Amino acid sequence: MASSSRGTSRILRTRADMSAVRRSFGSLCSVGFVPTMGALHQGHLHLMERARRENDILVVSIFVNPKQFGPHEDFDKYPRDLENDAKLVVEKGVDFIFAPGVADMYTPSHRCYVVPEGFEHFAEGKSRPGHFKGVATIVTKLFGIVQPTKAYFGQKDAMQCVLMRRLVEDLNLPPAIVVCDTVREKDGLAMSSRNAYLSQHERSAAPVVYKSLRAAEQAFCNSETSISAAELQQIVRDILAREELIHTVEYVSVARKDTMEELEDIVQPNEGAVISLAIKETARRRHLLASCSRLPGGRAGGGRASCYGTA
C-alpha cells in the first residue's frame, strides 16, 4: 500500500480481491475507472485527475494485456514499474490499483473473446491484426470486475475510443465513456509509455509526425473549397519524406470520426475526420511514428482543431 497526505492507494493483485472490494462499495457510490498498461506518465495522470473530480471512488488498473499484442510486437519488453506507478497515483488520490497477473486474467479455461466486427479492415486494425479483439476483450473483462460508473480513455488512441463507445452501446455495458485530451511534451510529442524506447536521435525526430498532421489540419481548416482525403494524405507524406529517419510509411489514413471508416473522397467541412498514420519497421519504430489528428467538423464556422496522437 502506498500512502500520501490524501490517503492511500491499495494494490489489489487478483480478480477475487478486486471483486470483493467492489462489492463492499455497494451501489450508491460512483466509481471512476482508468484502465492502463502502467509505466504511468502525465497523460495517464490527467485522466486520473478528471476521474477523481467526478467520482466517489477511483480505481486504476495496470495490466499489460498479452492478447492485444501481435506475435512480433513488444509485449515482453513493454515497460513495467508497479512500485513507481503506485507512488505516482497516490498523488492523484487513487483509491485502488488493480494489478492482476496474466494467469489470473486468462486462466487455462478462458475461451470467450469480444470481436469488434469490421475493425480489422480499418487502418490501425489492418496494421495490428487481433489488436482490437484483445482490447475489447480485456476492457469487457475489466468492466465486469470493476463495474465502473464512468471509464476514462485518452483521445490519443482515437480508434480505441471509437471502439469503447461501440462496446458499451452494442453490449449494453453500464459505464459512461469519457474521452480526455492528449497531454503532450513541449515539442508536440504525445506522452506515451513507449517513448522510453526512443534513442536521442529518434526522440529529436519524433515531432515531425505531429508537425505533418498539424500541416494537414491547417490545410483543412484554411481551404476555401473542399479538400480530398488524398490531398490531406499527400501533405502528411510530403512532410514525412523530408525526415531521413522515416523509411516506410505504413499508412496515412483519413477516416470518419464516429466510425473510423476510411474516407475515400472529399472530407465534408461540416463533418471533419480523423487523420492518422503509422510507420512500420520494428515495434519500436512503429511506435515512434504512429499518430493521429482530428479535423474539426464545421470548419466554416471557424472551429478550432483538436489534435491527438501517439507520437
Ligand SMILES: Nc1ncnc2c1ncn2[C@@H]1O[C@H](COP(=O)(O)OP(=O)(O)OP(=O)(O)O)[C@@H](O)[C@H]1O
Ligand atoms: N498523452 C496522453 N494523453 C492522454 N491520455 C493518454 C496519453 N497517453 C495515454 N493515454 C491514455 O491512457 C490510457 C492507457 O494507455 P496506455 O497505458 O496504453 O499508455 P500509452 O502511453 O498509450 O502507452 P503506449 O506507449 O502503449 O501507447 C489510454 O486510454 C490512453 O489513450
Ligand SMILES: CC(C)(CO)[C@@H](O)C(=O)[O-]
Ligand atoms: C485500454 C487498455 C488499458 C486495454 O488494455 C489499453 O489498450 C491502453 O492502455 O490503452
Ligand code: BAL
Ligand atoms: N494505448 C495503446 C495500447 C497498445 O498500443 O497496445
